[in-house]
Amino acid sequence: MLKSVHPNQKRLPELVSEQIKELIAKGNLKAGDKLPNEFEMAEQLQVGRGTIREAVKILVSQNVLEIKRGNGTFVCERTGLADDPLGLWMIEDKQKLALDLCEVRMMIEPEIAELAAERGTKDEIASLKNAGYAVEEKIRSGEDHSAEDINFHEALAKMSKNQVVPKLIPVIQSAVNLFVKVTDSVLREETIETHNKIIRAVEDGDGAGAKAALEDHLKLNKEEIQRLISR
Numbered sequence: 001m002l003k004s005v006h007p008n009q010k011r012l013p014e015l016v017s018e019q020i021k022e023l024i025a026k027g028n029l030k031a032g033d034k035l036p037n038e039f040e041m042a043e044q045l046q047v048g049r050g051t052i053r054e055a056v057k058i059l060v061s062q063n064v065l066e067i068k069r070g071n072g073t074f075v076c077e078r079t080g081l082a083d084d085p086l087g088l089w090m091i092e093d094k095q096k097l098a099l100d101l102c103e104v105r106m107m108i109e110p111e112i113a114e115l116a117a118e119r120g121t122k123d124e125i126a127s128l129k130n131a132g133y134a135v136e137e138k139i140r141s142g143e144d145h146s147a148e149d150i151n152f153h154e155a156l157a158k159m160s161k162n163q164v165v166p167k168l169i170p171v172i173q174s175a176v177n178l179f180v181k182v183t184d185s186v187l188r189e190e191t192i193e194t195h196n197k198i199i200r201a202v203e204d205g206d207g208a209g210a211k212a213a214l215e216d217h218l219k220l221n222k223e224e225i226q227r228l229i230s231r
Contacts, residue, residue, distance in 0.1 A: 012047055013054035019045070020059060024075055025092050035065070035073045088174050095229050098182040101175040102222045108168065109153070109218065110211040116159035117202040117210035125203050128155045132195045139188045146180045152195060156214075159202070183224045190220050 023029045035041065035056075042049045056073055059065040066076050091097045120128070131152040138145035150173045157165045157172060194217035201209035 012051045013058060016045055016047060016051055016055035017058040020055065021064060024064070027092075029075050031075050031077045033075045034071075035075070037072065088171075088178075094178060094182055095225060098175075098178050099222065099225045099229065101171075101178060102218060102225060105172065105175055106215065106218045106222070109156075109172070110214045112157055112160045112162075112165060113198060113202070113210040113214035114207040115162060115165075116156045117205055117207040119161045120159040120202055124155070124159045125199075128152070128159065128202060129199055131155045132199050135195060136192050139192060144180070145191075146177050149180060149191070150176045156198070156202075179221050179225075182228065183221065187220055187224055191217075194220065 020029070020035075029035070036044070038049050038052050038056075041052045045052070056065060056067070060067060063076055065073055067073050088097060088101075116124075116128075131148065131154075134148040135145050135152055138148050153172050153176055154169055157169050194213060197213035198210055198217065201207075201213050
């Protein structure tokens with residue numbers, strides 16, 4: 001049932017936990033299903049039973065698996081990671097998910113940017129600029145800029161001063177991370193340009209400008225994802 005994992009790979013428990021999550025996402029394991037016992041899984045994955053135990057611990061802590069004493073280990077009825085409360089990782093078609101998330105972001109984030117421009121303090125604007133510079137640095141050096149991109153959008157969300165918006169940050173984080181992966185970071189220069197437009201509008205206190213700049217940023221992502229899907 002499970003693909004084998006080479007024992008020389010680093011961090012085997014994490015790799016095994018990712019494979020189990022992949023099986024759940026693909027529907028091989030469903031909510032409420034019981035996992036094979038520790039011995040069977042160790043044999044199938046060609047790893048030690050200790051590695052299986054550690055992988056299970058990881059997934060239990062993430063609310064993906066649950067241990068029922070005397071019965072075994074099961075897929076949680078309501079799976080969800082702390083940084084992915086909607087359980088989006090379970091959706092297998094990542095391109096369609098990225099497109100759907102883009103539509104949701106377009107409903108929410110331009111308004112967040114508008115509020116950020118109207119309510120952001122000088123210190124927060126400085127932090128937003130630093131977050132933008134960090135994204136640009138990573139892009140210019142050819143490195144993965146997912147974490148820095150997430151920080152940028154987090155900074156905007158916090159500037160809105162809306163107490164509900166921070167609750168949406170995990171969804172925004174999932175979306176940004178997925179966009180970068182799905183598009184293979186092809187929108188490098190476009191990301192830098194639109195981020196700078198957002199920063200300038202926020203710095204000027206131009207709510208309408210910030211909203212429009214964020215809309216442009218998301219439209220570029222949406223168009224790129226649609227292009228990938230139509231291939």
